Amino acid sequence: MAWADVAVVGAGLAGMTAAVSLAEAGARVQVLATGHAATHWSAGGIDAGAVAGTATSREAVERLAGQAGHPYALVAAELAGGLAWLRTTLAVEGLTLVGDLDDPLRPIPTSIGSTRRAAIVPEGAAGALPVWGPDETLFVCGPAGFKDYWPEAIAAGLGRAGAWRGEPGPGRIEALSVELPGLRARRNLSGLDLARQFDQPAWRSDAFDAIAAAVAERQRRLGHSSSPGRIALPAVLGLADHPAVLAEARARLPAIPFEVALVPPSVPGLRLFGALRAALRRQGGRLIVGEAAHGTIGADGRLAEIRSPAAARELVLSAEAFILATGGIAGGGIWADGPGSLVEKVLGLPVEGPADRAWLADDPFDPAGHPLEPAGIRTDAQLRPVAPGAGPGGSPLADNVRIAGSLLAGQRYLRERCGDGVALASGRRAAAGSWPQ
Amino acid sequence: MTIAELVAEATAGPVGLSADECLKCNVCTTVCPVARVTDLFPGPKYVGPQAQRVRLGTLLAPGSGQLSVVPSPDRTVDWCSGCGVCTTACPADVKIAEMNNRARAVLRAGHRPRLRDWLLGQTDLTGRLGVLSAPLANWSLHNRPFRSLVDRVLQIDRRAPLPRFSRRTFRSRLGRHRRTAWSADAPPPERAVVYFHGCAANYYEPHVGQAAIDVLERNGLEVIVPPQVCCGLPLISNGLYGQARARARTNLGVLAGYARAGYRIVGTSTSCSHTLKAEYREMLDLVDDDARVVAEATWDICELLLDLHEQGRLDTSFGRLERTLPYHPPCQLRSHGIGLPALDLFALVPGLTAMDMDHDCCGIAGTYGLKSEKYDIAMAVGAPLFERIRSTGAKTAACDSETCRWQIAAATDAELLHPVEVLAEAYAAGDRERAAGSQAGSRP
Numbered sequence: 018m019a020w021a022d023v024a025v026v027g028a029g030l031a032g033m034t035a036a037v038s039l040a041e042a043g044a045r046v047q048v049l050a051t052g053h054a055a056t057h058w059s060a061g062g063i064d065a066g067a068v069a070g071t072a073t074s075r076e077a078v079e080r081l082a083g084q085a086g087h088p089y090a091l092v093a094a095e096l097a098g099g100l101a102w103l104r105t106t107l108a109v110e111g112l113t114l115v116g117d118l119d120d121p122l123r124p125i126p127t128s129i130g131s132t133r134r135a136a137i138v139p140e141g142a143a144g145a146l147p148v149w150g151p152d153e154t155l156f157v158c159g160p161a162g163f164k165d166y167w168p169e170a171i172a173a174g175l176g177r178a179g180a181w182r183g184e185p186g187p188g189r190i191e192a193l194s195v196e197l198p199g200l201r202a203r204r205n206l207s208g209l210d211l212a213r214q215f216d217q218p219a220w221r222s223d224a225f226d227a228i229a230a231a232v233a234e235r236q237r238r239l240g241h242s243s244s245p246g247r248i249a250l251p252a253v254l255g256l257a258d259h260p261a262v263l264a265e266a267r268a269r270l271p272a273i274p275f276e277v278a279l280v281p282p283s284v285p286g287l288r289l290f291g292a293l294r295a296a297l298r299r300q301g302g303r304l305i306v307g308e309a310a311h312g313t314i315g316a317d318g319r320l321a322e323i324r325s326p327a328a329a330r331e332l333v334l335s336a337e338a339f340i341l342a343t344g345g346i347a348g349g350g351i352w353a354d355g356p357g358s359l360v361e362k363v364l365g366l367p368v369e370g371p372a373d374r375a376w377l378a379d380d381p382f383d384p385a386g387h388p389l390e391p392a393g394i395r396t397d398a399q400l401r402p403v404a405p406g407a408g409p410g411g412s413p414l415a416d417n418v419r420i421a422g423s424l425l426a427g428q429r430y431l432r433e434r435c436g437d438g439v440a441l442a443s444g445r446r447a448a449a450g451s452w453p454q
Numbered sequence: 455m456t457i458a459e460l461v462a463e464a465t466a467g468p469v470g471l472s473a474d475e476c477l478k479c480n481v482c483t484t485v486c487p488v489a490r491v492t493d494l495f496p497g498p499k500y501v502g503p504q505a506q507r508v509r510l511g512t513l514l515a516p517g518s519g520q521l522s523v524v525p526s527p528d529r530t531v532d533w534c535s536g537c538g539v540c541t542t543a544c545p546a547d548v549k550i551a552e553m554n555n556r557a558r559a560v561l562r563a564g565h566r567p568r569l570r571d572w573l574l575g576q577t578d579l580t581g582r583l584g585v586l587s588a589p590l591a592n593w594s595l596h597n598r599p600f601r602s603l604v605d606r607v608l609q610i611d612r613r614a615p616l617p618r619f620s621r622r623t624f625r626s627r628l629g630r631h632r633r634t635a636w637s638a639d640a641p642p643p644e645r646a647v648v649y650f651h652g653c654a655a656n657y658y659e660p661h662v663g664q665a666a667i668d669v670l671e672r673n674g675l676e677v678i679v680p681p682q683v684c685c686g687l688p689l690i691s692n693g694l695y696g697q698a699r700a701r702a703r704t705n706l707g708v709l710a711g712y713a714r715a716g717y718r719i720v721g722t723s724t725s726c727s728h729t730l731k732a733e734y735r736e737m738l739d740l741v742d743d744d745a746r747v748v749a750e751a752t753w754d755i756c757e758l759l760l761d762l763h764e765q766g767r768l769d770t771s772f773g774r775l776e777r778t779l780p781y782h783p784p785c786q787l788r789s790h791g792i793g794l795p796a797l798d799l800f801a802l803v804p805g806l807t808a809m810d811m812d813h814d815c816c817g818i819a820g821t822y823g824l825k826s827e828k829y830d831i832a833m834a835v836g837a838p839l840f841e842r843i844r845s846t847g848a849k850t851a852a853c854d855s856e857t858c859r860w861q862i863a864a865a866t867d868a869e870l871l872h873p874v875e876v877l878a879e880a881y882a883a884g885d886r887e888r889a890a891g892s893q894a895g896s897r898p
Binding site (some may be wrong): 019047051052053055057058164203204205207209213281282287298303305306307308309325326327328329330332348349 | 479480481483484485490493496497541542543544545547728731732749750752753764776788789790791792793794810811
């Protein structure tokens with residue numbers, strides 16, 4: 018039987034935030050995760066909240082915290098501190114988050130030619146944040162033949178009315194496909210393959226020459242050389258060596274470059290996970306990936322151990338406290354079973370959610386949201402699970418179990434864009450309650 | 455076995471059907487060590503769950519109710535090294551590596567195996583012959599012109615790390631008193647274990663087997679060494695499931711009785727022990743009671759020693775080993791899902807600073823990196839690991855799996871030890887310290 022002071026289930030942003038915080042506080046931490054997920058799908062920034070009628074993340078967070086039953090009603094106070102902590106943790110690996118809770122939410126381009134509102138983005142995307150001037154040109158520029166980033170389609174999408182969500186967009190949008198050295202002969206490349214290419218100094222030097230020449234040529238043709246504009250590149254500017262690649266892009270290109278997040282696997286998300294994993298290792302925390310935990314709360318209202326299947330004989334992990342950060346329905350923390358109930362996968366905790374007949378909503382794209390979105394585990398202020406529908410004063414179903422991230426009931430993280438902020442704030446709160454800080 | 459039966463096997467069951475859980479998120483592609491270094495392998499998602507949908511779809515010929523035999527849609531699956539990192543990383547629990555291995559077996563079914571692949575699977579045969587002719591075999595296998603010839607004829611790369619045969623097998627060195635079969639006077643399961651030495655300890659590294667016996671006996675466990683054959687993994691890796699199943703049956707026939715009686719089966723090769731634990735079930739479909747009890751009774755030696763420690767039963771009178779020890783946890787160890795027990799054991803040795811090299815795979819993946827067409831890929835997969843080990847400046851490093859040890863030793867010039875050899879050394883150091891202390895104490 019293995020033991021830890023605190024066992025964390027799940028290795029997304031919430032789980033890793035909790036685990037690293039606990040390890041920093043001196044706890045022996047063991048993380049168990051079924052696999053990698055949330056971070057590898059993320060754009061690498063912190064979406065703390067963006068709802069209609071709010072200009073900043075802080076306003077959105079305050080609005081959501083005012084809604085009874087929203088996770089922010091319990092943990093919003095942890096967000097600013099959590100963000101500061103994350104910046105410090107990422108800085109060790111050379112990563113920087115640009116923007117803050119009080120900065121305006123700005124429309125930033127996506128790889129499908131739309132925009133999304135964000136304020137706190139990885140440094141590589143920072144060039145997308147400033148308000149566009151009418152004389153600025155946006156060069157949407159990608160490697161020729163790269164299947165996850167089509168400059169013409171993106172430029173066309175960004176040129177549509179309303180694409181910039183009522184805010185000023187660039188005066189002109191240009192699409193450029195650039196032949197990068199040696200790629201034509203290669204197989205279907207992913208963003209990750211390209212990021213690894215950019216980690217190679219000699220190759221990236223040639224690649225930046227090619228991109229710079231193509232942009233400069235287009236600038237000359239447009240006669241816009243007095244207004245440099247910006248270059249939207251796919252988010253592939255290096256994985257291991259990203260800070261150096263980004264610095265080189267800024268120095269070498271004739272306009273301000275910024276990265277646009279791609280479909281998974283997302284390179285900025287991999288950078289974020291890599292930095293959190295490195296922080297966990299530095300602090301002596303442990304991580305086992307590939308194991309799905311399950312356990313049973315004892316009659317004394319405490320969880321003594323969790324088990325995972327391992328190769329043949331269950332791995333038994335005992336701990337003083339447990340944090341479940343397994344994600345919601347999309348993340349696999351909640352399972353919808355055949356007979357029509359929602360099941361929490363680790364402990365079988367009762368899930369707050371709609372009856373099965375509401376699952377098949379008439380309009381899956383109803384602006385009011387899908388009834389399943391806010392399904393999750395209801396908790397008290399310490400994030401200990403309570404019965405569905407119980408308020409924060411409900412009596413905990415387990416004293417030493419805490420819930421973090423999108424497993425928490427009451428959020429619509431796709432719509433409210435609050436997933437990263439909730440993960441960070443609840444991860445910090447769960448850690449603080451599980452071990453003396 | 456007919457191709458139709460093999461196709462049915464490869465696509466049905468818990469491994470094949472887990473493709474249905476695939477979200478297409480590409481997390482597996484981000485961790486694949488082979489796709490990282492070569493375009494020849496498009497990545498585990500494409501050849502695994504993605505191609506599996508075609509395999510599943512072709513299971514029944516339309517309207518006939520009959521199996522239709524459709525070849526695997528993607529031959530690039532052969533570039534998979536079988537390291538298994540994709541399966542551990544998958545958030546949806548898809549058995550990607552297992553699926554790919556089975557798909558490869560289907561590709562090979564109905565064809566006579568390549569002589570090279572057949573030969574690499576016959577570890578007992580090559581081991582026995584090699585030990586019999588050890589001086590000659592070792593000379594020729596490390597002779598450049600001969601290796602070039604082997605490379606040309608068999609496509610076993612002339613640069614690939616081949617181990618040296620021992621002049622005697624581990625089994626032949628066992629003392630007369632060593633128990634190799636159960637008898638009524640055998641100690642009860644709390645005081646004895648069954649040792650599965652595998653081919654590496656028997657034919658190449660008897661010192662690893664001896665270190666295991668020393669360490670286990672020091673902790674009050676008699677070591678029973680029943681007759682056994684190759685676990686079958688090299689056959690599984692080369693798509694020779696029929697032969698692998700025969701090996702498995704032989705081993706299960708011997709081991710199941712011990713397992714039922716409550717004895718633990720301990721292995722020093724982390725890949726053999728993983729084969730007993732999981733691959734008999736997941737690759738070979740051996741799901742009967744013998745296979746189950748043996749799987750549940752099997753322990754990696756470090757896992758077992760750490761378990762003893764957690765029960766307060768491990769002798770911790772280790773002496774000082776003042777050194778930095780780079781440690782590579784093999785990919786197969788990760789598939790055990792038990793964490794890194796060797797690191798916890800190393801932490802008990804005073805003066806020893808073990809450093810997890812934190813690299814997914816050394817590249818060799820059993821027999822993969824021996825093959826001429828795959829040697830360069832294997833070396834590229836392991837390159838960051840080799841560089842990290844070299845940069846520590848350490849003369850010795852540790853790793854739980856023999857083929858990884860041979861690969862790393864060849865690539866770094868470090869001496870590679872099994873963790874249990876390090877522990878045996880630490881016990882010996884402790885004995886010396888105490889002897890010196892008692893001598894000093896007994897002086898007038």
